[in-house]
Amino acid sequence: MMRTRNTLLTLATVLLAALGIYILTQLPSAGGLVSALTLVFIWGIAAISLNLINGQLGILSLGHHGFMLIGGYVTALLVLPEQERSPFRTRLLSEWARENLDLDKWLRGLGLDFLANSMDAKFIIALLIAGAAASLVGFIVGFPSLRLKGDYLAIVTFGFGEIIRLLPSTPEVARFTNGPLGIKGIPADAGSIWWAFTVFVLTIFFFSRLKYSSYGRAFEGIREDEIAAEAMGVNLAYHKVLAFTISAFFAGVAGGMYASYLQSVDTQTFNFFVTFFLLVAISLGGLGSITGAILGTAIVVLVRIYGGFLEQPYPLSYAFYTLGGLMLLAFGFTYYIRTARRLRPVLEPKHYWFGAIGGVLFLATLIFQNHPFLTEPQQLFGLRRILLAVVLILIMIYRREGIMGRAELSWQMLFGPRAVTPTDEQRAQDAWLSNPELNPGLREDKEGENGAS
Amino acid sequence: MENYTLARGVQDFFNALTLGSLYALIALGYTMVYGIIRLINFAHGEIFMLGAFFAFYAMLFTPLPWAVALLVTVLVGGVVLGVLRAVLSASSGSRQIILGAVIFIGSFLLLTFRAVGWVEALLISMLLTAVAGVLLEAIAYRPLRGAPRESMLITAIAASFFLQNVGQLIFGPRIQGFTVETSLNQVLTLNIGGDTVYFTGILLLVPAITAVLLFILNRFITQSRLGKAMRATAQDAEVAQMMGVNVNQIISLTFLIGATLAAAAGVMYALRFGQVHPLMGLLPGIKAFTAAVIGGIGSLPGAVLGGLVLGFIEIYVVSLFPALTAYRDVFAFVLLILILLFRPSGLIGEDLTEKV
Numbered sequence: 038m039m040r041t042r043n044t045l046l047t048l049a050t051v052l053l054a055a056l057g058i059y060i061l062t063q064l065p066s067a068g069g070l071v072s073a074l075t076l077v078f079i080w081g082i083a084a085i086s087l088n089l090i091n092g093q094l095g096i097l098s099l100g101h102h103g104f105m106l107i108g109g110y111v112t113a114l115l116v117l118p119e120q121e122r123s124p125f126r127t128r129l130l131s132e133w134a135r136e137n138l139d140l141d142k143w144l145r146g147l148g149l150d151f152l153a154n155s156m157d158a159k160f161i162i163a164l165l166i167a168g169a170a171a172s173l174v175g176f177i178v179g180f181p182s183l184r185l186k187g188d189y190l191a192i193v194t195f196g197f198g199e200i201i202r203l204l205p206s207t208p209e210v211a212r213f214t215n216g217p218l219g220i221k222g223i224p225a226d227a228g229s230i231w232w233a234f235t236v237f238v239l240t241i242f243f244f245s246r247l248k249y250s251s252y253g254r255a256f257e258g259i260r261e262d263e264i265a266a267e268a269m270g271v272n273l274a275y276h277k278v279l280a281f282t283i284s285a286f287f288a289g290v291a292g293g294m295y296a297s298y299l300q301s302v303d304t305q306t307f308n309f310f311v312t313f314f315l316l317v318a319i320s321l322g323g324l325g326s327i328t329g330a331i332l333g334t335a336i337v338v339l340v341r342i343y344g345g346f347l348e349q350p351y352p353l354s355y356a357f358y359t360l361g362g363l364m365l366l367a368f369g370f371t372y373y374i375r376t377a378r379r380l381r382p383v384l385e386p387k388h389y390w391f392g393a394i395g396g397v398l399f400l401a402t403l404i405f406q407n408h409p410f411l412t413e414p415q416q417l418f419g420l421r422r423i424l425l426a427v428v429l430i431l432i433m434i435y436r437r438e439g440i441m442g443r444a445e446l447s448w449q450m451l452f453g454p455r456a457v458t459p460t461d462e463q464r465a466q467d468a469w470l471s472n473p474e475l476n477p478g479l480r481e482d483k484e485g486e487n488g489a490s
Numbered sequence: 491m492e493n494y495t496l497a498r499g500v501q502d503f504f505n506a507l508t509l510g511s512l513y514a515l516i517a518l519g520y521t522m523v524y525g526i527i528r529l530i531n532f533a534h535g536e537i538f539m540l541g542a543f544f545a546f547y548a549m550l551f552t553p554l555p556w557a558v559a560l561l562v563t564v565l566v567g568g569v570v571l572g573v574l575r576a577v578l579s580a581s582s583g584s585r586q587i588i589l590g591a592v593i594f595i596g597s598f599l600l601l602t603f604r605a606v607g608w609v610e611a612l613l614i615s616m617l618l619t620a621v622a623g624v625l626l627e628a629i630a631y632r633p634l635r636g637a638p639r640e641s642m643l644i645t646a647i648a649a650s651f652f653l654q655n656v657g658q659l660i661f662g663p664r665i666q667g668f669t670v671e672t673s674l675n676q677v678l679t680l681n682i683g684g685d686t687v688y689f690t691g692i693l694l695l696v697p698a699i700t701a702v703l704l705f706i707l708n709r710f711i712t713q714s715r716l717g718k719a720m721r722a723t724a725q726d727a728e729v730a731q732m733m734g735v736n737v738n739q740i741i742s743l744t745f746l747i748g749a750t751l752a753a754a755a756g757v758m759y760a761l762r763f764g765q766v767h768p769l770m771g772l773l774p775g776i777k778a779f780t781a782a783v784i785g786g787i788g789s790l791p792g793a794v795l796g797g798l799v800l801g802f803i804e805i806y807v808v809s810l811f812p813a814l815t816a817y818r819d820v821f822a823f824v825l826l827i828l829i830l831l832f833r834p835s836g837l838i839g840e841d842l843t844e845k846v
Contacts, residue, residue, distance in 0.1 A: 097640045099647075181831055188530050188643050192779075193830050196823040199776070203823070207816040313651055316644065418663070419655040426652035433645045434633040 043448045051238055058234060071230050073342045077335050078233035079294045082240045083311075084318045084330040086287035089244065091316070092325030092443075093253065094280045095260030096182055097191040099312055100198025101288055106307035107174055107201065108167040108289030109296035112227070113220040114213065115140040115163040116156075116297075121222035130220075131212035138213070140166075160227040160297070164236075167293040168286040174201070175285020179278035198312060206304050219303025220296075228298025236294065240287055244327050245445070247283070256280055260325075310422075314341075317429045323439030328446040333439065337425065344421045354411035357402040364395025494810065497685030502809045504693040508762060510801025511700035515755035516778030517785070517793035518707070519748030525724040525788040526744045528639060532646035533626060534752060535775015536653035539768060540622050541753025542760040543661055545615035546668055551606045563598045573621045576742070593617075608670045608761065616753045623749025624742050626653075632738070650775075657768030665767040668760040696758045703754055704794060707747065711790065716743060724788070773819060777804075780826040786836025795837060800825070 058074070061067045083105060090098040115138065121127070122135050136142075140163055144153035152158045174197075181193045205214035214220070226232065247253050255276045258266035267273050296302045314337060322333025368391060375383050405411060432439060444450075469475050516538055523531045571590050597614075606614070630649045634642050669675075672691075680687040711717040722730040723740045731737045759774060760766045781800040785792025800822070808815050829836065 097643060181827070184831060185834065188528075188639055189830050189834060191640070191643055192530065192783075193827050196827045196830075200820050200823045200827075203820045207820065310651075313647065316647070320644065417659055419658050422655045423652055423659065426648045426655065429648035430630055430645055430652070433637070433641045433648070434630075437637065437641055 075230045075233045077338045078237040081334045083291035084334040086284040087315045088319045088330040089284045093256040099195035102307045102311040103198035103201030104171040104285040104288035105292030107171045108292030109302045111167040111170045112293030114138045129211045129216040164293045168289040171289025172282045172286035175281040179281030182277045221301040323441035325443040326441040329441035347420045350414040350416045353415045361399030368392030497682045501687045506802040506805035508696045510798035511697045513778045513781045514794040514797025515751045517782040517797045520782040521793040533650040535771030538752040538756040539771035541619040541756030542766045544618045545611040545757040548611040548614045612757045616750045619753030620746045620750045623745040627745040777822045786838040792838040
């Protein structure tokens with residue numbers, strides 16, 4: 038009964054979301070928002086898949102951009118239309134790759150013309166192949182996790198990711214990847230919002246089912262204590278490699294869709310920044326929570342897209358005003374927090390120094406605001422990336438569990454009985470505990486206390 | 491392969507020795523920090539980059555009027571001394587006063603009398619970068635003391651990212667030339683077996699400076715009280731603390747030494763390759779980390795050995811098999827993975843040597 042209600046509610050939400058997207062796509066002025074949402078969906082798929090390794094399995098993996106890159110290139114090659122394969126556009130691509138790595142030809146060769154005629158069908162097949170290729174690599178990358186732990190393992194995954202990133206530029210692999218020129222002219226179908234939305238919903242469905250399945254429990258068991266998990270019969274090797282394989286599959290799909298969204302891939306599309314970005318997203322949302330991964334991705338993507346105003350040219354004085362003002366605000370906030378927590382001393386010398394520097398900065402800017410150095414417009418390129426890095430450091434220092442922690446948003450949480458309202462069972466327990474006739478220990482304690490006083 | 495002569499071998503030897511010593515200097519920073527707080531300091535490559543840029547800007551300096559120079563000396567010197575004082579120890583009076591006086595007078599004379607040459611730039615950069623390293627530890631890593639190692643690693647990655655982008659913002663994203671008008675840049679020749687070997691003074695100078703720095707470091711670690719405290723902290727921080735070692739101070743000191751060495755490496759790298767840019771720390775950083783792992787992370791001789799081994803492998807493999815040139819960077823990562831997988835304790839195993 039509860040399950041039916043939840044399923045119905047979920048379906049209704051998905052339908053509502055679809056309706057919302059439909060309305061958005063019909064609005065002429067919402068183009069920016071639509072593409073932002075598409076990005077949230079595509080990156081969300083990647084973030085959820087990274088969350089499986091980093092959050093649920095508890096292994097810090099830094100090679101996700103490698104999986105996405107494989108997905109991106111495989112998809113790009115398979116669905117590249119005939120005219121984009123002409124030698125002029127793809128100079129470094131080998132003759133063989135140009136002729137043979139073509140999904141269209143394969144399908145027509147098999148006599149499946151009805152599939153080859155539909156771009157969407159081709160994309161479904163291409164994305165599946167891309168995911169499979171990425172998961173094959175994920176399978177390989179998963180093996181070191183059997184021997185190594187912690188930061189060594191993180192470095193190994195980073196190494197794998199970087200190797201995969203560097204390979205497309207090397208002459209041998211360039212025959213398949215077209216080297217630094219990259220592949221251009223990929224059809225944009227799979228990067229459209231409907232595609233992204235559908236795959237995103239399927240991904241959430243898959244991962245939320247996975248989380249509460251025996252596999253998901255096993256992953257979390259490994260995260261909490263490997264030895265205990267093994268003692269309880271969890272096959273460590275199988276589950277770790279499985280998690281890497283699954284995660285890489287979805288990363289590959291996300292990479293393919295991102296390539297389609299951009300309509301091009303080159304050696305710079307999937308660099309370490311991609312993994313860093315996903316890491317910020319899942320850390321912000323809460324490692325181990327799917328809801329958190331989505332939330333974090335949404336925040337980070339929106340900051341990246343709508344944070345463009347931060348990098349517009351402004352007089353330098355604005356930057357100093359902001360910096361000084363923020364430092365003063367942080368000083369005030371520290372005072373408030375530390376007072377509320379009754380910490381002594383309320384403020385340490387370092388806090389005063391921090392506040393003083395902020396104040397001096399602000400005042401100095403105010404005094405010299407007409408100085409040519411401060412009035413000259415300056416563009417602070419890369420400010421959004423700097424902000425992301427600062428946010429990640431602050432999360433790690435002050436709130437390691439992120440926004441959601443490991444909790445998930447669920448219907449139970451929204452409509453279920455509140456934790457503050459005791460259930461009948463709890464009421465019975467309370468009654469029993471507070472009734473001295475039923476609970477003789479209580480009276481003794483009371484008497485003991487009285488006796489002592 | 492067929493025209494690989496002895497002369498080319500010698501030339502490669504010089505190149506490899508230079509590159510290897512640079513890797514060794516950077517690797518020392520990784521290995522020391524790892525030995526003490528078990529943190530892979532991802533931002534170390536960016537400290538290296540800062541070192542190069544500090545020297546770059548120091549060399550743009552022209553002699554200042556004495557009043558301005560005095561002000562700058564007092565301001566900068568005050569900050570530097572404050573940090574050094576906080577790091578080293580609060581109560582060893584006379585030596586600090588002498589050190590401070592030397593720094594003040596030295597930098598004052600430097601600023602007023604002549605333009606900054608590369609030697610002064612190297613020293614200034616080492617001093618400033620040391621401060622940057624200590625600040626990095628104090629701001630980003632110290633609040634995370636006792637946190638899970640994964641969180642510290644994530645913080646280190648974020649710090650690295652932060653410094654890269656701040657570097658691009660402040661120093662500009664493009665590549666800038668780092669040319670020094672010294673006799674060091676002149677091409678020297680050497681005749682071996684009828685062939686000529688071309689090299690510059692820098693190729694000899696880098697290993698020499700490295701050797702001097704390593705000698706000083708070795709003396710410091712093995713002979714001084716602070717060095718002893720560092721070794722004790724590396725072995726067991728808790729027990730060291732019980733024995734009266736100020737662990738926080740030792741950690742700061744570790745970052746200070748690591749950053750100083752990285753700055754030296756950065757300046758010499760810029761001298762050697764003639765350019766600086768904000769992302770220059772990425773690859774040398776990761777390669778030096780590989781070097782530290784090859785040698786056995788946590789071990790000082792291991793880092794030096796690993797750096798040299800990596801330098802030699804890189805130069806000779808590319809020179810002997812030109813077809814592999816494009817895989818030069820891939821190679822370092824492959825080596826890193828293989829070493830971590832099959833011999834995580836490195837060439838010099840962790841148990842055989844003392845860790846710092």
